[in-house]
Amino acid sequence: MDKVILITGASSGIGKETARLFQAKNWKVAATMREPDKAEDLKKIVDLECFRLDVTDLVSIKAAIAGTIEKFGRIDVVVNNAGYGLLGPFEAATHEQIERQFQTNVFGLMNVCREIIPQLREQKGGTIVNISSLGGRVPFPFSSLYNATKFAVEGFTESLQYELEPFNIRMKLIEPGPIKTDFYGRSQDVARMEGLTIYDHRYAPFMEFMEKGGSDAPDGSTVAQVIYDAVTDRSNKLRYPINTKGLLFLRSVLPQRAYRFVTKKIFLR
Numbered sequence: 001m002d003k004v005i006l007i008t009g010a011s012s013g014i015g016k017e018t019a020r021l022f023q024a025k026n027w028k029v030a031a032t033m034r035e036p037d038k039a040e041d042l043k044k045i046v047d048l049e050c051f052r053l054d055v056t057d058l059v060s061i062k063a064a065i066a067g068t069i070e071k072f073g074r075i076d077v078v079v080n081n082a083g084y085g086l087l088g089p090f091e092a093a094t095h096e097q098i099e100r101q102f103q104t105n106v107f108g109l110m111n112v113c114r115e116i117i118p119q120l121r122e123q124k125g126g127t128i129v130n131i132s133s134l135g136g137r138v139p140f141p142f143s144s145l146y147n148a149t150k151f152a153v154e155g156f157t158e159s160l161q162y163e164l165e166p167f168n169i170r171m172k173l174i175e176p177g178p179i180k181t182d183f184y185g186r187s188q189d190v191a192r193m194e195g196l197t198i199y200d201h202r203y204a205p206f207m208e209f210m211e212k213g214g215s216d217a218p219d220g221s222t223v224a225q226v227i228y229d230a231v232t233d234r235s236n237k238l239r240y241p242i243n244t245k246g247l248l249f250l251r252s253v254l255p256q257r258a259y260r261f262v263t264k265k266i267f268l269r
Contacts, residue, residue, distance in 0.1 A: 002026075002027070002028050002072065002073075003027045003028065003076045003077070004027065004028040004029075004030065004068065004072040004073070004074050004075050004076050004077070005018075005022050005027050005028070005029055005030065005075075005076065005077040005078070005079065005231075006030040006032060006064070006065070006068050006075050006077070006078050006079070006116075007019050007022075007029065007030065007031055007032060007078075007079040007081055008032050008033075008053055008055055008078075008079065008080055008081050008082040008108075008112060009032075009033065009055075009081040009082030009083065010031035010032055010033050010039075010042070010050075010081070011031075011033035011034070011035065011036075011038065011039055012181070013179075013181035013220045014081055014131065014176070014179065014181060014220040014223045014224060014227075015031070015033075015079070015081040015082070015220075016031070016042070016220070017219070017220035017221045017223070017224040018079060018081065018220075018223070018224040018227050018228075019031040019042065019045075019048060020045070020224070021221070021224040021225065021227075021228055022228065023045055023046075023047055023048050025228065026047075027047070028047050028048075028049075028071075028072040029045075029047060029048040029049070030049055030051055030064065030067075030068040030071070030072070030075070031048055031049070031050050031051070032050070032051045032052070032053035032064045033050065033052070033053065034052065034053070034054045035052070036050035036051060036052050049067075049068070049071050049072075051063075051064040051067050051068065052064065053082075054108075055080075055082045055104060055108025055109065055111060055112060056103045056104060056107070056108050056111075058111055058115075061111055061112055061115050062115060065115055065116060065119065069119070074119075074123060075116065075119055075120070075126065076123075076125075076126050076127065077126060077127045077128075077129065077231050078112060078113075078116045078126075078127075078128050078129065079129040079131065079227060080109045080112055080113070080128070080129065080130045080131060081131045082104065082108060082109075083104055083105045083108075083109070083131065083149075084101075084104060084105070084188060084189060085143070085146045085188050085189070086098075086100075086101040086145045086146055086188075086189045086190075086191060087142055087143055087146060087188060087189070087190055087191070087207070087210075088142055088190045088191030088192060088199075088203065089142060089191055089193075089196070089199040089203065090144045090145065090191070091193070091196065091199075092191040092192050092193035092196050092199075093145060093191035094191075097145075097189060097191060098145060100189075101145050101146065101149055101189070102145075102148075102149055102152075105146075105149035105150070105152075105153065106149050106152045106153065106156075109130060109153060109156075110156065113128060113130075113160070116128065117164065117169070120164075120167070120169045121167045121169065124167070124168055125167070125168035125169060126168075126169050126170075127169070127170045127171075127172060127231050128157075128160075128164075128169065128170070128171055128172070129172040129174060129227055129230060129231065130153055130156075130157045130171070130172070130173055130174070131174050131176075131223075132150050132153045132154055132157070132173045132174060132175045133146075133150045133175060133176060133177075134175055134176065134177040134241065134243075134244050134245075134247060134248070135147050135150045136150030136151055136153055136154040136173075136175060137154065137175060137241075137248055137251070138244075138247045138248065138251055138263075139263075140206075140210075140263075140267055141202070141206050141263075141264075141267050141268055142199075142202075142203055142206050142207075145191075153173075154173060157171050157173050157238070158171075158173075158238060161236075161238060165236065170236060171238060172227075172230045172231070172237075172238065172240065173238055173239045173240065174223060174226060174227055174230065174240050174242065175239060175240060175241045175242065175244070176223050176242045176243060177217075177241070177242060177243040177244040177245055177247070178210075178213040178214050178216070178217035178243055178245070179214070179217050179218060179219065179220060179222070179223055179242070179243065180214055180215065180216075180217045180218065180219040180220070181214075181219070181220050202268050205267075205268060205269055206267050206268055209266070209267055209269065210267075217243060218243060222242065222243070223242055226240050226242055250262060
């Protein structure tokens with residue numbers, strides 16, 4: 001029986017690489033995005049169908065799931081990849097920026113989960129892969145809102161695992177550290193407030209460090225391979241860290257005071 005995967009945020013980066021990899025592994029792929037008309041390269045790939053899906057639009061979620069089932073007959077795996085990062089001083093973030101960050105990274109992911117769970121239960125199994133981040137386990141400076149959304153994804157996914165395990169539905173958390181994607185370009189938002197410059201001398205070195213880390217990092221194909229391995233390993237393993245630069249280990253072994261000192265030295269040098 002053909003296996004079918006639905007991926008959100010598949011227009012670029014990790015989502016696009018994941019769509020290509022699974023198709024190359026003979027899966028049927030529903031590559032979803034807000035503007036599928038712009039995905040001409042993906043549309044040329046056999047056994048890959050592009051659907052419109054905006055995670056903040058429940059109607060589009062329902063339509064993409066229904067369209068995938070109509071096209072391929074079932075859905076075995078959902079990858080919740082759509083998301084972006086809001087960086088900068090929390091004080092400078094607008095209400096609209098805060099709301100949009102949570103609507104996309106948290107509530108949008110939850111919307112997709114809520115709509116797909118009944119289908120997976122009816123099929124008596126499946127896998128939900130939620131793309132988290134190293135920032136879901138380790139807080140960074142000037143990332144309070146992004147960190148908050150990814151911490152929420154971590155807790156939501158771990159709790160949901162207990163609920164869905166009896167139905168043979170597996171939960172997976174993918175936790176990339178620095179990855180060469182458009183996170184610092186099209187997929188980034190910045191909190192700014194006119195006249196608020198008191199944070200600039202610390203924010204500038206933070207962004208310089210983050211951008212260098214991204215430019216030197218492996219690309220989205222590395223994450224796509226981990227997603228494939230997680231989906232096909234037949235285990236109930238929950239977390240899959242990628243390129244974490246030892247920060248998870250340091251946080252687990254250092255006292256809090258020492259870890260904060262190290263974090264400031266790394267990100268605010």
